[in-house]
Every structure is written in C-alpha cells, then in structure tokens.
Amino acid sequence: MVQATALERNEDGISAALGILKQQFGERFSTGAAIREQHAHTTTWIINQPPDGVVFAHSAQEVSDIVKICAAHQVPIIPFGAGTSLEGHVNAPAGGISIDLSQMDKVLEVNAGDLDCRVQPGVTRMALNTYLRDQGLFFPIDPGADASIGGMTATRASGTNAVRYGTMKDNVLSVQAVMANGEIIRTSSRARKSSAGYDLTRLMVGSEGTLGIITEVTLRLQGIPEATSAASCSFPSVEAACETVMAVIQYGLPVARIELLDTLVVKAVNSYSKLSLPETPLLLLEFHGTDAGVTEQTEIFGALAEDFGGTGYQATTSAEERTKLWQARHDAYWAMLALRQGAKAVATDVCVPISKLAEAVVAANEKADELGLIAPVVGHAGDGNFHASVLVDMDDADEVARAENFVSWLNERAIALGGTCTGEHGIGQGKRPYLEKELGGAVDVMAAIKKALDPDDILNPGKILS
C-alpha cells in the first residue's frame, strides 16, 4: 500500500470533539474500528487511514453544528458519501471526524418544467434515476459506480456520457454548502445561467470537501430520449479506433457515449461476460435522439468508421441487447481484475486533447510492456480521457515500484501532451504530486483560496493541496 502519509494529529482537540459528538448524536455517532475503516479509503492501493469517529448527519443544520464543534477544537472533518472515490479522498491522514451524508438521501424537489431537481447529497445516481423515470426524466452523469450525488459533485465526476452531456461542472446548477465556520450558503439561484458574481458553484464542484461540505445539490436533468441505440465496432488498431473518435468529434456527431476498449480489455470482457467480440480494439457507442435522428447518427458513424477500417459494426435499439453490451462495459473493471487473481487494480485517468489520444494510448500500452506490467485500457474516448489500470501483485515490491513508475510516467506524459493527470477522479491524496507539474503557479492561487476559506485547514486536510 502506498501514497499516503500521516499528518500531525491534534489529540486534545480530537478527544474533546469525540466527547461532545457522542453526547449530541448518541447512536448516530460511532468510534467502532470496523465502521471507521469502512469510512476511510478502500478502493485502490492507497492505504486506509480511518477517522477517529463517524457521525451520520440528517440535515444541513446538523452538519453546521458538527463543523462548529470541530472548528472550535481544530479537528479535521472528512465528508463521506458512498465511499467510491479512487484517490484517497475519504482518508483521515490527521484523524478527525467523518461526516457520513448517506442518510441525507431525499429528492427534495423535481421541477419537470425546468428540467431540474434539488437533492440531498446522499442520494445516489441510480436512486435518483429510479425516482425520475416515471416523469420521463434522467440525470445523465454516469461514473460507473453508484456514487452519491454529493460525492460526484465534490470530485467533478463524469464518466461514459460526458461526451454528450458534460461533467458535473455542467450539470450542477447550485449547491448548498456548510463552510469552515459553520455558515450555510447557497452558491447560485435556480436560473439556467447567471453572471451574478464569482462562480462559487463551479468552485465547490471539484473542491473535494476541502472548501465546504455539500449539503444540497440542484441538478440539471434531461428528458429520456425518444430513441436510444447502442452499437459496437471493431478496429485493426488502437490508432484506427482513436482516429475514428476524432473524426466523430470533428464531424459534430452528437454521440451519447463512445468508449474505447483495448484488445486486453476485450479479451477480459469476453471471458468475464461470456461474449464473443472480435479480440481487437473496440468502440462501444450509444446514440440518443428522435427515431430518425438515431437512425441517421448510426449511419453516419458507420460511414466514418469504415474510413478507418472499422468492422463488425452492429447497432441495436433492443433494450435487452443494449443492456447486455453496457453491462459488459460496466463490468470491465471486474473483468480486468479477473485477468490476474489476487491483483489490485491501480486506477489512472489522464485526459488529453482528442488529437493526442491515439498517441497517448499507444504510448501507455508500450510503456506497460516495457515495464513488464499488465495495464488494460478503457477510455471515455470522446473526451480524450482513458483509464490504464495496472494490475499489481501488491506483495511484489519490485512490481509495485514499476507500477508507481508507470503511473508517474503516464501522468507526466499526459501533461506534456497538453492534457491533465485527472479527467474525472480528482486529485485527492494520490495525485497531489502532479498538480503543480500540471498547473504551476495556479496552485498557489488555489492555496490562497483554501487559506481564505478554511484558515485552520480543518476541511478534509491533506487532499488536493500538500
């Protein structure tokens, strides 16, 4: 286990806060070892750093009360949603209190006429979509995991259909947040656009719990499209697949999803999901629109793919077949893990300008080979975002070192290509070494904002900034 150092603990403050919280929250406050470990990082190779206590909040006012108690004693506060983040965001390197927001799981308001809704942060994206379905609406952001809306907001999440619908940055209209002094603010009105002062909404989106605790989110919604079709197309090489993606984006074809699976992932998926896809690089697609529009998009894609040697192109509007195809994509993580029993997957999520995608993916494949690593690639190709997941035997120190080398090389390569070390997972603990390499002096500006809004560094310390 790697990549997380402990920070100095304020033992007296923590002890005082634990006492007060126990008294005020009774059964809803826990210091049990198991629950504390569950509330720290569990998903990747980053070590588990449990908080000292976990409190289950039921309202913004309660969150404010907790923050005020912790602020008075200078105790760290770590917000927790579904625990699906990948870069150590929920770890407690200096100890402190985890605020579990999962019980704040109400959909507060749906304004169908305005295509928006207001939810508590603990609502998960699947729960929200189940809630919305009867009204013909859906919330499009799909990071794979059934993450909470609060957590998705905090990490600026995206996923498979960001190419069409954008990321959380584009789909959060406003947030309510508790700031480091306990004050509850709302960042924006419910208008679809605004020029009213600094864009605090976007500042909170992606702030990873370090500037405030998100207690409500107002989201843009979409109407469920009249027609949906899914398709797959095989390519002779990763370059050919990426060049097709570039052509699609340049054409302006409004694909809802365009996902790249490299040969290794296709093999993994065939084996895991009992499919018989040709074992070459593959694009998985989804089209949304009117019946005629989807038919036209499907045809245009076919013509573009043919130019780059695409074969076996098949589209389907059958809900059952679509589900099967996308289930395979969503199971790709497990399919990859099954390639190597007992290995841990090390997540990466660089994002490069589309024109550099082929170069970046090919280089990642080659670098993994050179280092003797297994690193299958899936990508949200339409955004230039891809995941090379290194499958590592954590008992092999040399292999762990090679994996670290790979991750570091990949992040720096993406930055050199004009891209970012993180397209959607966030900085957390794991990517801190790369933020300054990517943005230089802009990190000082971030630090100044953090210092201004959280002078005692009690909100999720040790994340984003060093």
Add this chain to the structure above:
Amino acid sequence: MVQATALERNEDGISAALGILKQQFGERFSTGAAIREQHAHTTTWIINQPPDGVVFAHSAQEVSDIVKICAAHQVPIIPFGAGTSLEGHVNAPAGGISIDLSQMDKVLEVNAGDLDCRVQPGVTRMALNTYLRDQGLFFPIDPGADASIGGMTATRASGTNAVRYGTMKDNVLSVQAVMANGEIIRTSSRARKSSAGYDLTRLMVGSEGTLGIITEVTLRLQGIPEATSAASCSFPSVEAACETVMAVIQYGLPVARIELLDTLVVKAVNSYSKLSLPETPLLLLEFHGTDAGVTEQTEIFGALAEDFGGTGYQATTSAEERTKLWQARHDAYWAMLALRQGAKAVATDVCVPISKLAEAVVAANEKADELGLIAPVVGHAGDGNFHASVLVDMDDADEVARAENFVSWLNERAIALGGTCTGEHGIGQGKRPYLEKELGGAVDVMAAIKKALDPDDILNPGKILS
C-alpha cells in the same frame, strides 16, 4: 446619470504610477481627456468615471509589468476590451490605470482536430469567426455587440445561442491571467475535461477583472453545421409564446436560438427594419444540424407551436432571408431607441427558471405600464433570460426615479421567482445592490476570495462587491 459613486483616490500613488508608465510606455500611454472618457462607461445611464491614464498593452509580460507598477503604488487597474459592457465594468470610481487590451488581438493557435483555439483577449468575436470560417469552424457565443473575447470571458457573457451552446462558462477551456501580484498563471490544461484541483477557469470567467487580468483565452469551437434554418412564429400573447418555449425545452428540441420579442419590439423592428411582421408577440428561431435533422426540428417546432396558437410559422434555409431576420433581431436595440427620440435605454437582464418566464415577462409589462414607462422586452427565452429595456428621458427626474423603481422591482421579482438579477451582463457597478439579496452569505465567501487574491483591492475596485 445614476448608480455609481466615487471611491477614495490614492493621489500620490496615482501620480507616481502615471510618471513611471509614461516613461516606460511612451506613445502607448495616454492621459488625454477624450481617450480617458472613451475608456470609461459609455453604454447606459451609469455615469462616466474616467481612469487617470490608459496604457495599450502588447503582451502578458507587459500586463504583468503594469500590474506590478500599480501594485507597488496601490493604484487601481481596470482592464478594457471593446467597452461594450453594460453595468459600469470599465469605470474608474477610484481613478487609476485602464489597461487597454484591444491591441492584443491575435489568434495564437487553432487546433481544428480538437475543436479549440487559443486567442489573445482583444480578439473580437466577429474577428474570430471571420478567421475561423475557412476551416469550417465557429465560436458560437453571440452577445449581440462585437465584444472582445477577454471581456466576454470576464463578464461570463452569453446571448442568442446559449440555449444550444452554453455561455462563456461552458466554452472557455482555460485562461492565462495576470494576478494582483503580477504573477502570470494558466488555470487549466487544454483537455476537454479535468478534475485537477479548484476550477480556477470558472472562477476567472465572470470575475469582471476583479481577480486577475485575462491575457489569453483557450476556447472550445464548433463545426459549422451542415444545415441551418431560421424561422419566425407569431403568438396571441406573451404567455402563449413562453409556454411554447417551455414545451420546446421540455421536449429536448435542440434549438440553436429561440428569441422572444414582445409586441412593442415587433412594432419597433417593423418600423426600423422595414419588415411586416404581425404585431403580436413573436418567437425567432434558428435550427442547426444535418439537412434531415433541421427539417425534423422545424417540423417538431411547428407542431408544438400550433398547440399554443402559433400562427404564420415560416422557416427558411436561405442565407439571405436568415440574415435579414437576424439582422432585425440584432437591430432591435436601435429599433427600440427609435421608438422614443432622445431617450436612453436602461438595460436589464434578469433570468428566471423557464417555468416562470411567462409570469415574469407579463409582470414586467404590467409594472412598466403601471409606472407609465416604455419598456419593450426581448428575451433569450430558452434560457429564461430577458431584457426589459426602459426608454428614459434622462432630463425628467421623476421618470428617472420611476425607471430606477422599475429596475429594482424587476431584479427583486426575478430573485423571488428563483432566478437571478443578471443572466449575462454581470454585476459591475449597477447590480451591486442586488447581489446580496440574491445570494446572501455567499457574498461573504466571494469577498473572502477577493481579499485573499487581491488584498489591496487594486483590481477593478468598486465592481461586483461593495
């Protein structure tokens, strides 16, 4: 003239800075009265507050040098692009130096494969689109005026086709900016999405020159659509037109433009642009897509409009007819002014949730009548954003007072309906009284950020925050 108070001047500092700038910039520095007045507010009823000197910068490094000189002497710096802002953004209430960026007007890079470009801040949107046309690309944001990209970024501008393409918030990938200490930062990589730390790009977009001076902008571009069609449709009432807009948005019809003109504006436009539109509320539309897609959109709109009593619906793909229709829309401001010789137009730009649009527009019409004011309404209806422009005889103190009453009432009404006092013009000087009414404690957070990034308040003082 109203709505701008002078702030305290630092005479010694200003005098020192003037001397140094004269020495360093020679011919490119001016203290002439005419040029100073041109570099202050000229577009609305807000008074003209000239800077003490104007310097024409040619590079980010020069901007940095100027900022350092002004910082050393605690002298205000006001960035200036095309001077088309409407809320006093370029005024110098405490005196100081206007940095004119209009000569930084180069398109630095176009990445056609990535649909992005990098430009200097003085490039105007029309110049950019002329530059891009041969490559089959365009930049969609159209605020009406031929504003500079830097200014549009700083005010989070939008305009007629934000309903399809978003606002500057959605179309700026990254900015280079000079901060209050003279440091030059870049806020983001060129990747289409990123979760790398705080969203400084969105923080700079809409910061109105109060957090940094924008010296480069990386923009998303669009491919020029295969087909474009324009259309107009008359309605029996403003409610009917607004209900049609709501139906269009709920349907998910991807209209590129959907503009509302109330009866008064239609009359003005008929007279000014020699048209013969039926003198009832009107929607002007534009559809972008494939040939088949545009045909389908045109038909769907027709069916929706019929449900609400739409008549005289006509669509055209003729470039000449489209230009004529949109020229009339763009001339609406002049057409309205011609309704009343010698009057000044007082701009407003509230934005409400779409479901409240009909209610808000009708109430604005009624309120204007009640106050004995002429206030024609045009609106970017698909966003819930509309302009009621009061035509005021500035020599009539009572009428000016009634106009102020109207503006104040309208802003507060929009806020009460869940909307914002400014959909696209920004806060500047004119809207400062409404920001706190709209966002309450969030304004304290904005002030803390301002204080952290510009502790001496030298960057465009007296704007956004009081």
